[in-house]
Each structure stands twice: as C-alpha cells, then as structure tokens.
Amino acid sequence: MIFIKNLTKVYHSDSGDVKALDGVNLHIKKGEIFGVIGLSGAGKSTLLRCINMLERPTSGSVEIDGVEMTSLSPNELKEMRKKIGMIFQHFNLLNSRNVRSNVAFPLEIAGVDKKTINKKVEKLLELVGLSDKANSFPSQLSGGQKQRVGIARALANDPKVLLCDEATSALDPQTTLSILNLLKDINKKLGITIVLITHEMNVIKQICHSVAVIEQSRVVEQGSLLEIFSNPKTETAKNFLKSVTLSELPEELKERIRNLDHSHLEGRIVKIGFFGEVTAEPVISTIVKKFDVDANILYGNIDHIQDTPYGMLVVELRGKNGGAVSAIEYLKALGLKVEVLENV
Amino acid sequence: MSETISLLLLSSWQTIYMVLISVFIATAFGIPLGILLLITDKGHILQNGPLNKVLGTIVNIFRSVPFIILLIALIPFTRFLVGTSIGTTAAIVPLSIAAIPFMGRLTETSLREVGRGIIEAAQAMGASPFQIITKVLVPEALPSIVSGITITTINLVGYSTMAGVIGGGGLGDLAVRYGYQRFMPDIMLYTVIILVVMVQLTQMLGDFAVRQFSRNR
Numbered sequence: 001m002i003f004i005k006n007l008t009k010v011y012h013s014d015s016g017d018v019k020a021l022d023g024v025n026l027h028i029k030k031g032e033i034f035g036v037i038g039l040s041g042a043g044k045s046t047l048l049r050c051i052n053m054l055e056r057p058t059s060g061s062v063e064i065d066g067v068e069m070t071s072l073s074p075n076e077l078k079e080m081r082k083k084i085g086m087i088f089q090h091f092n093l094l095n096s097r098n099v100r101s102n103v104a105f106p107l108e109i110a111g112v113d114k115k116t117i118n119k120k121v122e123k124l125l126e127l128v129g130l131s132d133k134a135n136s137f138p139s140q141l142s143g144g145q146k147q148r149v150g151i152a153r154a155l156a157n158d159p160k161v162l163l164c165d166e167a168t169s170a171l172d173p174q175t176t177l178s179i180l181n182l183l184k185d186i187n188k189k190l191g192i193t194i195v196l197i198t199h200e201m202n203v204i205k206q207i208c209h210s211v212a213v214i215e216q217s218r219v220v221e222q223g224s225l226l227e228i229f230s231n232p233k234t235e236t237a238k239n240f241l242k243s244v245t246l247s248e249l250p251e252e253l254k255e256r257i258r259n260l261d262h263s264h265l266e267g268r269i270v271k272i273g274f275f276g277e278v279t280a281e282p283v284i285s286t287i288v289k290k291f292d293v294d295a296n297i298l299y300g301n302i303d304h305i306q307d308t309p310y311g312m313l314v315v316e317l318r319g320k321n322g323g324a325v326s327a328i329e330y331l332k333a334l335g336l337k338v339e340v341l342e343n344v
Numbered sequence: 345m346s347e348t349i350s351l352l353l354l355s356s357w358q359t360i361y362m363v364l365i366s367v368f369i370a371t372a373f374g375i376p377l378g379i380l381l382l383i384t385d386k387g388h389i390l391q392n393g394p395l396n397k398v399l400g401t402i403v404n405i406f407r408s409v410p411f412i413i414l415l416i417a418l419i420p421f422t423r424f425l426v427g428t429s430i431g432t433t434a435a436i437v438p439l440s441i442a443a444i445p446f447m448g449r450l451t452e453t454s455l456r457e458v459g460r461g462i463i464e465a466a467q468a469m470g471a472s473p474f475q476i477i478t479k480v481l482v483p484e485a486l487p488s489i490v491s492g493i494t495i496t497t498i499n500l501v502g503y504s505t506m507a508g509v510i511g512g513g514g515l516g517d518l519a520v521r522y523g524y525q526r527f528m529p530d531i532m533l534y535t536v537i538i539l540v541v542m543v544q545l546t547q548m549l550g551d552f553a554v555r556q557f558s559r560n561r
Contacts, residue, residue: 090461
C-alpha cells in the first residue's frame with residue numbers, strides 16, 4: 001500500500017543543515033494500523049508529512065497505491081491528497097464554520113454538489129457520534145468532540161489512507177481511549193489504512209498492528225506489535241515499553257533480593273516473562289508438583305496487548321536437592337523468558 | 345445661523361463623501377494587497393521573495409510619507425486620473441493612495457493570525473491556493489479584517505481634514521477657514537463636535553459588525 005524508500009529530509013538553515021529524516025524505509029500494508037513511535041524531535045512528524053508531501057522529501061521515494069508521490073504535478077498532488085485524510089493534534093478546525101460545515105469543507109473543495117454533500121455529512125456525523133452537534137461551533141465543543149469532527153472531516157472524501165498526527169496527544173486518557181476505539185472501528189468498518197505517529201506506547205498498544213520505532217531521524221526497529229512487545233531489540237524500544245509493562249520492580253523487593261544469600265543453592269528468586277499462549281499452561285503448579293519446590297509469588301502483572309495476554313511474575317523458589325535449579329531449566333525449556341535475580 | 349448650519353451640512357457631506365469612497369477603494373485594493381503580502385512571504389502558500397520584497401518596500405514608502413506631503417506630491421497623478429487636481433473628488437485620490445498600504449498592512453496582520461495548522465489542514469485536503477484564500481484565510485480572519493476597516497475609516501476621517509490644501513473642502517477645511525482665519529470659534533467647536541460624533545459612530549458600527557462576524561467563535 002505505502003512504500004517508503006530511502007527517505008531523507010534535510011532542513012537548511014543559517015546555522016547549518018539539519019537532517020530530520022535519514023534513509024527511512026517502511027512498508028505499510030493495506031488495511032493495517034501502522035504506528036510510528038518516537039520522542040519529540042525524532043522526525044516522526046516530518047515522516048508523516050512526507051507521506052502527503054506537506055513536506056517535500058530531499059531524496060527518496062514515497063509510493064502510495066502504486067503512485068509515486070514525489071513526482072506528481074501540483075494538480076495531480078491535489079487530487080491525490082483528496083484520497084489521503086489527515087487528523088491533527090490540535091484538530092485544526094475552521095472556527096468560522098459549524099460542525100456540519102467543517103465536515104462539508106473537503107467536499108466543497110473537491111467540488112461535490114450540495115445535495116450529495118448534505119447526505120454525506122449526515123452519514124459521517126452519525127459515524128463519529130456527533131449528529132446532535134451538527135450546528136455547534138468548534139469553540140463550543142470539548143477536545144474529544146473536536147477530534148471527532150476532525151475524523152469525520154478527514155473521512156469525507158472516502159480516503160484510502162488516514163494520517164494521524166499525534167491525534168490523541170492533547171486529550172485526557174479517557175477521551176484518548178474513545179478516540180482510539182473510534183479509529184479502530186473505522187479501520188475495521190471501512191478497511192482504511194491508518195498511519196499514526198505518537199510518543200505514547202499506550203496508543204500503539206491499544207490499536208496498532210505494526211510499529212516502527214524512530215530515533216534521531218532513523219527507523220531503528222520495526223515489526224509487528226507482538227514482535228516489538230515480546231522481543232524489543234533497541235534501548236529506545238525497551239524504554240518505550242517500560243511505560244506500559246511495569247517491568248520495573250518495586251524498591252522494597254529489590255532490597256530483599258539484594259540481601260538474599262545467593263551462595264545458598266536451595267533458593268532462587270526468578271523473573272518469569274510470558275507472552276501469548278504459554279500463559280494458558282498452569283506452569284507454577286506444574287513445577288511445584290514436579291520438582292517439589294515451594295513457589296512464593298512476590299510480584300507480578302498480567303495485561304493484554306489487544307488480544308494477546310502478556311506479563312511477568314517474580315517468584316521465589318525454594319526446594320531441596322537442586323529442585324529450584326531444575327525448575328528453572330524446565331521453565332526455560334517451555335519457552336518462557338526466565339531471569340534469575342541477583343543484582344538488581 | 346442658518347448660514348452656519350448650511351456650511352456645516354455641506355462640509356459634513358464633503359467629509360462623508362471623501363471618506364466613504366476612499367474607504368471603499370482602500371478596502372477593494374488594500375485587502376488583496378494584504379493577502380498578497382502574506383501569501384508571498386517566506387514559507388507561505390505562494391512564496392515569492394522578490395514580489396514580497398517589492399510590495400513591502402512600496403507599502404513602506406507610502407506609509408512613511410506624511411499625508412500633507414502626499415496630498416501635494418500626488419497632484420499630477422490626481423490630474424491624470426480624474427482630470428482635475430482640486431476639489432472634493434480630487435482629494436479622494438491621495439486619501440485612497442494613503443489608505444491602501446495602511447489597509448494592506450492591517451489585513452496582512454489579521455490574516456497572519458490564522459493558524460498555520462488550519463492552512464496545513466486545507467492543503468492536506470487538496471485545497472488550491474485560491475481556495476485557501478477564499479475559504480480559509482479570509483473567513484477565519486474576517487472579524488479582524490472588519491476591525492481593520494474601522495481603523496482605516498477613522499484614520500481617513502483624520503486625513504480628510506487636510507483636504508482643504510487642495511480645495512477638497514470638508515470639516516477640517518471649514519474649521520481652518522472660518523473657525524481660525526475668520527475668528528469664529530463657534531464654528532471651530534461645531535466641527536470638532538461633528539468629527540467626534542463621526543468617529544464614535546464609525547467605531548460603534550465597526551464593533552457591532554465585528555461582534556456579528558465573531559458570533560459563536
């Protein structure tokens with residue numbers, strides 16, 4: 001659907017050149033929700049704007065549905081943009097127009113006749129749940145409602161792609177969730193490809209199918225959501241994951257582990273990470289029976305990424321005759337991520 | 345007494361006539377000028393450095409010439425344009441020429457307040473520069489533009505008092521010729537009162553229009 005190849009963007013300024021994007025390659029599949037995560041200044045906003053040519057790439061190519069964006073004439077680009085919706089962090093609604101007329105705006109630009117516009121606008125407002133606000137003005141709406149108007153407006157010309165520029169960053173957590181659910185809904189109902197950029201791992205976790213991590217103008221890691229979550233390769237990805245996985249142990253527990261006598265072979269404190277279906281197995285009760293160890297759960301959390309359960313447990317294992325060590329080997333053999341905690 | 349009244353009426357009419365037509369011309373040319381100043385600016389929708397520089401310089405030159413000098417300096421141009429260089433109609437030429445750059449700058453400032461994000465959103469929808477001007481920039485900045493027209497009008501009331509220099513008449517001329525030169529302080533007083541009332545009314549009308557345009561915002 002969208003192929004980005006070797007994309008580079010350099011900003012020239014008096015104080016020298018700044019590389020905002022440096023040889024970025026991405027493949028975004030049709031119908032997926034693709035998330036780009038990065039800290040501010042990493043280049044994600046530039047990347048998004050290079051997709052619809054709001055920013056002209058310095059070099060490289062952007063291909064959407066077989067159309068090379070960088071070589072379009074101004075008129076061709078205008079036509080193409082009508083098929084690429086975009087929503088913004090600060091909504092960017094027209095203050096002089098009411099909700100109905102804001103949603104009608106892209107249709108007016110496209111030269112659609114009045115009757116069709118009216119019908120279309122009603123449908124769109126219904127889709128985003130704002131039919132009762134049709135005559136309100138943006139200043140009378142909450143942030144979440146404004147973003148719903150933004151979404152309805154972006155969908156007006158039946159786009160194939162929806163670009164989301166930090167669309168939930170100005171919203172509170174609850175509103176964020178409702179907007180994300182709406183986007184998910186739209187993705188399912190209309191089969192529209194969504195590209196979103198964010199600095200919040202939570203957004204990625206809620207709705208994205210695939211993720212790219214961007215750092216200092218380069219994509220440092222990309223893959224499916226499950227790949228990134230279960231096996232992050234870069235420090236940046238790991239740091240982003242920390243914010244949603246609670247992998248940091250509480251100070252009290254760390255203290256206890258530090259004071260433990262590790263020369264004593266009979267006891268071990270282990271961190272067991274699990275991801276996906278393995279969780280269905282009753283592993284703890286199995287090792288208790290099989291290796292005759294006592295298992296004491298000290299800490300843990302379990303969550304879902306979309307439909308996949310994941311989490312971690314910190315367990316103290318005590319057993320005679322090396323039972324704890326054998327138990328650990330067994331857990332590893334099951335494909336769980338097991339880590340013996342000594343120095344934390 | 346009746347002579348005084350008819351003098352005041354005539355002069356008031358001359359002032360109103362000069363100001364209204366000049367405001368009309370200044371708006372008709374000043375708003376497009378303001379739009380041009382903005383969109384040709386660096387990083388804007390129709391960036392054009394040379395044109396922006398030329399326009400900016402012309403605007404600055406006209407804005408730095410004191411009106412009383414402009415009034416005289418433009419005499420040949422006025423004669424060329426309206427066939428005469430004296431009289432009320434002739435005064436409209438320098439008044440308009442002085443007000444166009446002023447209106448242009450005010451409009452430019454008003455339009456600049458429209459958020460870049462909104463323009464970007466319109467571009468992302470495939471809007472042409474013309475559509476961005478007519479459907480985004482001007483409607484969004486309308487209350488501010490209207491307030492600019494009010495300011496220009498009040499400025500022109502002030503400028504029009506100098507029109508007597510080229511025989512344009514008006515309230516200022518009346519105040520100078522009768523109030524000052526013929527020692528008739530009552531006429532001086534009346535003209536001042538009428539001018540104050542005119543400015544007040546203009547401001548009230550302008551504020552009302554701004555309120556109308558910014559309902560619900």
